[in-house]
Amino acid sequence: MHSTDIAQVDPGELIACPQCDALYRARMPGHGERATCARCHTVLIAPRKRAGMIIIALAAAQLILVLGAVWFPFLKISRQGFVNNATLLDAALSFTGGPLLVLSLAVTALIVLVPLARAILTIYVLGPLVFDRPAPPGALRLFAMSEEMRPWSMAEIFALGCAVALVKVADLAHLSFGPAFWMFAGLVFLTVIHDRWMCRWSVWQALEHGYGARRDKATA
Amino acid sequence: MSGPVTARAAGFVACTRCTRVWPGGTAQCGRCGKPLVSRDTHSLSRVWAWWVAGLLCYIPANLYPMLRTRVLFTTSEDTIVGGAVELALHGAPFVALIILVASVAIPIGKFVAIAWLAVSVRRGSRTTPHSRHRMYEIVEYIGRWSMIDVFVVAILTALVQLNLAASIKPGPAALAFALSVIFTMLSAQAFDPRLIWDRAEDDTDAGPRA
Numbered sequence: 001m002h003s004t005d006i007a008q009v010d011p012g013e014l015i016a017c018p019q020c021d022a023l024y025r026a027r028m029p030g031h032g033e034r035a036t037c038a039r040c041h042t043v044l045i046a047p048r049k050r051a052g053m054i055i056i057a058l059a060a061a062q063l064i065l066v067l068g069a070v071w072f073p074f075l076k077i078s079r080q081g082f083v084n085n086a087t088l089l090d091a092a093l094s095f096t097g098g099p100l101l102v103l104s105l106a107v108t109a110l111i112v113l114v115p116l117a118r119a120i121l122t123i124y125v126l127g128p129l130v131f132d133r134p135a136p137p138g139a140l141r142l143f144a145m146s147e148e149m150r151p152w153s154m155a156e157i158f159a160l161g162c163a164v165a166l167v168k169v170a171d172l173a174h175l176s177f178g179p180a181f182w183m184f185a186g187l188v189f190l191t192v193i194h195d196r197w198m199c200r201w202s203v204w205q206a207l208e209h210g211y212g213a214r215r216d217k218a219t220a
Numbered sequence: 221m222s223g224p225v226t227a228r229a230a231g232f233v234a235c236t237r238c239t240r241v242w243p244g245g246t247a248q249c250g251r252c253g254k255p256l257v258s259r260d261t262h263s264l265s266r267v268w269a270w271w272v273a274g275l276l277c278y279i280p281a282n283l284y285p286m287l288r289t290r291v292l293f294t295t296s297e298d299t300i301v302g303g304a305v306e307l308a309l310h311g312a313p314f315v316a317l318i319i320l321v322a323s324v325a326i327p328i329g330k331f332v333a334i335a336w337l338a339v340s341v342r343r344g345s346r347t348t349p350h351s352r353h354r355m356y357e358i359v360e361y362i363g364r365w366s367m368i369d370v371f372v373v374a375i376l377t378a379l380v381q382l383n384l385a386a387s388i389k390p391g392p393a394a395l396a397f398a399l400s401v402i403f404t405m406l407s408a409q410a411f412d413p414r415l416i417w418d419r420a421e422d423d424t425d426a427g428p429r430a
């Protein structure tokens with residue numbers, strides 16, 4: 001029977017759906033194809049041509065944009081001659097005093113530190129592989145860390161929050177966007193593409209065996 | 221109809237983080253380091269613990285003011301719902317709708333959905349595993365977006381500091397609401413979706429035999 005058949009296979013050649021535990025033989029799908037779970041339709045493997053290079057470029061751009069968005073003015077407000085500029089860090093650290101300080105730290109982590117850390121980890125872990133070098137020390141654990149952080153990276157939600165804030169104070173004062181806002185908007189866009197291009201199974205496989213980059217080239 | 225073989229049925233244990241498969245009984249994923257369990261039996265108690273914590277924070281989040289706005293010499297305090305109603309009355313019904321959906325509809329929907337999923341894997345359900353799994357995916361994806369109201373408060377507090385003309389300060393509800401969002405995200409993450417499919421198998425197996 002099929003079940004005893006697959007039970008004899010070396011577990012290293014198998015892939016289990018993380019959502020429903022269905023077991024498959026892992027096979028790299030052809031170009032433009034994706035391997036999905038037959039039972040719950042979760043995408044299991046979705047490689048893309050030259051994905052490594054593109055992901056590194058996106059991560060570098062994200063790094064620059066986060067740093068830029070932190071230093072340049074973000075939003076500008078004016079009312080009756082009073083003008084105030086706020087940077088991203090001002091917003092993140094705006095909860096001062098007592099227990100609200102915790103909230104400041106949490107917001108800073110969600111909109112600055114986590115996106116920054118994920119960009120740095122991506123470059124460190126995948127950079128060498130893209131240039132045909134062996135995976136750097138600790139690559140597997142660091143990539144795992146980056147994956148755990150994924151739901152806690154909330155840059156795109158913060159960007160929508162800016163739009164809501166703009167409307168909220170519209171009759172109170174005049175609000176305008178600074179350069180950092182547009183950098184941040186760019187960051188959101190790049191983050192979405194980044195997550196779409198990254199085939200996690202291919203990365204894990206490449207990090208485990210250290211030959212991912214070369215094999216990708218052979219099939220490309 | 222028989223579905224694909226599961227890792228558990230074939231005597232393996234799978235890593236839910238990196239999808240690597242290991243011989244049954246392996247304690248930790250040799251690839252990504254995640255502790256391995258064929259089925260997370262403590263999953264449901266962790267789901268409920270975070271769920272209760274989230275709900276306990278959600279109540280004060282709605283009772284206390286989110287924002288304290290001072291314009292010239294008048295100060296007003298807005299709760300989440302109060303702020304949205306004010307926005308709607310001031311000609312921004314669309315934004316009011318975003319706030320209401322993100323801060324009221326999504327959190328409440330999430331509490332209901334997680335509770336229902338947790339109960340259904342214990343007691344079984346007539347709803348197909350496909351739709352329940354779909355619901356789980358939606359809950360996981362959408363839960364983060366509730367954080368938007370906290371961010372709006374952060375932005376307004378940083379920005380609206382115009383001496384005498386106007387100033388905005390955060391209220392205690394901001395912290396309670398942020399905690400509620402974080403706890404419900406942890407509750408959803410603690411849920412092991414493989415339980416939905418196991419139960420489905422038990423249900424369909426029992427069907428023809430009975």
Ligand SMILES: [Zn+2]
Pocket residue numbers: 017018019020021022037038039040041042
């Ligand atoms: Zn599946």
Ligand SMILES: [Zn+2]
Pocket residue numbers: 235236237238239240249250251252253254
């Ligand atoms: Zn793993």
